Amino acid sequence: MAPTSQVLTKHSSNVRTIILNRPQQLNALTLEMVSQLLELLNAYEEDPSVKLVIMKGEGRAFCAGGDVAALANGSWKQGAVFFSRAYTIDYLVATYAKTQVSLIRGIAMGGGAALAIHGRFRVVTDNTLFAMPETALGSFPDVGSSYYLSRLPGFFGEYVGLTGARLDGAEMLACGLATHFVPLEKLSLLEDALCKANTGDPEIINNIIHDFSNKNPKLKEKSHYFRLKTINSCFSRRTVEEIISALEEEEADRNMDDWISWTIQALKKASPTSLKISLRSIRAGRLQGVRQCLIREYRIFCTILQGKVCKDFFEGCRALLLDKDKNPKWEPSKLELVSKQMVDSYFAPLDDEDWEDLKLPVRPNLTSYAISKL
Numbered sequence: 001m002a003p004t005s006q007v008l009t010k011h012s013s014n015v016r017t018i019i020l021n022r023p024q025q026l027n028a029l030t031l032e033m034v035s036q037l038l039e040l041l042n043a044y045e046e047d048p049s050v051k052l053v054i055m056k057g058e059g060r061a062f063c064a065g066g067d068v069a070a071l072a073n074g075s076w077k078q079g080a081v082f083f084s085r086a087y088t089i090d091y092l093v094a095t096y097a098k099t100q101v102s103l104i105r106g107i108a109m110g111g112g113a114a115l116a117i118h119g120r121f122r123v124v125t126d127n128t129l130f131a132m133p134e135t136a137l138g139s140f141p142d143v144g145s146s147y148y149l150s151r152l153p154g155f156f157g158e159y160v161g162l163t164g165a166r167l168d169g170a171e172m173l174a175c176g177l178a179t180h181f182v183p184l185e186k187l188s189l190l191e192d193a194l195c196k197a198n199t200g201d202p203e204i205i206n207n208i209i210h211d212f213s214n215k216n217p218k219l220k221e222k223s224h225y226f227r228l229k230t231i232n233s234c235f236s237r238r239t240v241e242e243i244i245s246a247l248e249e250e251e252a253d254r255n256m257d258d259w260i261s262w263t264i265q266a267l268k269k270a271s272p273t274s275l276k277i278s279l280r281s282i283r284a285g286r287l288q289g290v291r292q293c294l295i296r297e298y299r300i301f302c303t304i305l306q307g308k309v310c311k312d313f314f315e316g317c318r319a320l321l322l323d324k325d326k327n328p329k330w331e332p333s334k335l336e337l338v339s340k341q342m343v344d345s346y347f348a349p350l351d352d353e354d355w356e357d358l359k360l361p362v363r364p365n366l367t368s369y370a371i372s373k374l
């Protein structure tokens with residue numbers, strides 16, 4: 001095994017395994033890590049001897065996302081460099097020429113989840129925990145998530161993106177975020193089988209994973225997915241205010257429904273500005289390919305990092321990650337105070353001579369699978 005500090009690599013004949021290696025920090029991504037990942041993915045794609053790329057995390061997490069506390073303390077331009085590289089990785093994974101398998105054990109959140117979900121084969125297990133918790137942090141679901149959340153059944157993507165709801169492996173499989181569910185005790189056996197097969201043929205890879213899979217893992221009694229009818233009814237509304245109003249009407253009709261109460265509280269605790277940006281972004285994603293989604297999300301995040309329109313991201317990092325008082329003071333504090341003009345400004349090019357739109361690499365000779373995402 002060849003260590004490259006925060007990212008490890010393992011070579012097995014024509015198979016390359018990338019291991020995220022910050023276990024104490026739940027493999028949260030740093031600038032060093034995204035730079036290494038970009039270099040490795042490009043090298044493996046160009047190397048004719050590489051047939052299959054496996055990605056996994058060391059310890060109890062796949063990847064908890066970007067190390068946002070560090071980003072909040074730096075300049076917005078430093079943050080822009082990080083996100084330009086992170087988004088480029090997501091674009092590479094989404095359009096990768098080689099077959100790629102992600103073994104999603106443990107926590108997979110935000111930008112960490114995107115590393116896997118943009119890929120072809122996404123294997124979850126008993127202890128997988130997925131969430132996009134950004135609105136509680138004064139941010140929004142990014143890293144191309146407006147592409148894949150908007151393609152979940154009904155309005156489940158709006159629900160997951162706005163509330164930060166946590167999904168287990170069975171729920172990820174049910175809604176399409178995952179392609180396979182492999183029991184935890186079989187995960188290392190699967191990895192060995194993939195290395196021994198020494199092939200990049202997607203059909204063969206799929207069959208190997210299928211042999212180790214639990215085809216219909218049981219959804220828990222209180223699974224979010226069982227609430228899809230209510231989610232579709234409420235989260236299909238035009239505005240965040242209308243979504244909350246619809247949920248409150250449901251709550252009045254169903255006395256003592258813990259799930260509806262939790263959903264309303266999750267929305268009311270989140271940054272009002274973040275909620276409005278997030279809903280608009282996911283809705284835009286329904287009509288855009290992954291490339292357009294990443295370019296748009298990069299604009300939004302650079303505007304957030306500049307902090308000229310709203311400073312909720314810095315306040316969220318303070319309250320949840322630094323001081324940990326869990327009591328952010330959002331400004332504006334109410335949904336009705338977040339104007340359309342404010343939201344519009346996040347989707348416009350930045351008024352800064354040092355800024356430019358995200359430049360994603362040209363991807364020649366794309367597979368039909370990759371082309372379908374564009």
